[in-house]
Amino acid sequence: MQQAIDIDALPELAGGASVAILCSKWYPEIVGSLHAKCVAVLRARGVDRIATHTLPGSLEFPYAACEIVAHEPGIDAIICLGVVLKGDTYHFEMIVDECVRGLGEVSRRSRVPILNEVLPVTALVDAQLRAADDEFNKGIEAAAAAIEMIHWRRRLADRAT
Numbered sequence: 001m002q003q004a005i006d007i008d009a010l011p012e013l014a015g016g017a018s019v020a021i022l023c024s025k026w027y028p029e030i031v032g033s034l035h036a037k038c039v040a041v042l043r044a045r046g047v048d049r050i051a052t053h054t055l056p057g058s059l060e061f062p063y064a065a066c067e068i069v070a071h072e073p074g075i076d077a078i079i080c081l082g083v084v085l086k087g088d089t090y091h092f093e094m095i096v097d098e099c100v101r102g103l104g105e106v107s108r109r110s111r112v113p114i115l116n117e118v119l120p121v122t123a124l125v126d127a128q129l130r131a132a133d134d135e136f137n138k139g140i141e142a143a144a145a146a147i148e149m150i151h152w153r154r155r156l157a158d159r160a161t
Contacts, residue, residue: 002136004135004136005135005140005141005144007041007044007045007140007144010041010045010144010147010148011045011147011148011151012045012046013045013046013047013147013150013151014046015046016046016047016048016049017046017047017048017049017076017077017147017150018047018048018049018050018051018072018074018075018076019042019047019049019050019051019075019076019077019078019079019146019150020050020051020052020053020065020068020072020075020077020078020079021035021038021039021050021051021052021053021078021079021080021081022053022055022061022064022065022068022078022079022080022081022082023035023052023053023054023055023081023082024054024055024056024057024058024061024081024082024083024118025054025055025056025057026057026058026082026083026084027082027083027085027124027127030083030119030124030127030128030131031081031082031083031131033131033132033133033137033139034081034117034130034131034137034138034139034142035052035081035139036139037133037137037139037140037143038079038081038117038139038140038142038143039052039139039143040143041139041140041143041144041147042143042146042147045143045147047076047146047147051072053068057082057095058080058082058083058084058095058096058099058118059095059098059099061080061082061099061102061103061118062098062099062101062102062103062105062106063102065078065080065102065103065106065107065110065112065114066106066110069106069110069112075112076112076113076146076150076153077112077113077114077115077146077149077150078107078112078113078114078115079114079115079117079142079143079146080099080103080114080115080116080117080118081117081118081139081142082099082117082118082119083118083119083121083124083127084096084099084118084119084120084121085121085122085123085124085127086120086121086122092120096118096120099116099118100116100118103116113145113146113149113150113153115142115145115146115149117138117139117141117142119131119138
């Protein structure tokens with residue numbers, strides 16, 4: 001069951017925040033819709049530094065995330081947006097598995113939250129539905145999760161001091 005996120009109930013990120021968004025160049029209309037909703041929510045809740053990087057595909061996300069962490073000190077979160085469509089070979093499984101595994105590894109090692117909205121689908125219409133111009137767009141969910149993780153991490157750091 002789909003559930004809309006109450007954007008107004010998300011924490012306001014006082015003092016701003018820095019978020020990188022990685023976009024796959026595959027299925028640009030779908031990824032573009034995810035990106036637009038994601039950016040709108042981030043900006044509405046106080047993220048003032050958003051850098052978007054378009055990459056050849058989702059398999060490149062873990063490497064790119066690792067490079068962003070290394071070259072952009074102070075990054076608060078990374079959001080990954082893409083679509084992987086299952087075809088007749090095992091290429092789909094390889095891409096999705098390595099993307100998820102790699103992003104988890106980079107996130108744990110770097111201690112930067114990485115939000116994964118790479119949509120693994122068996123029919124393109126499923127990705128289109130998840131990127132529709134409505135309150136169920138997965139770009140909204142990605143932004144909400146990033147905001148919540150940044151807020152949680154800041155509260156955790158405040159308690160430690």
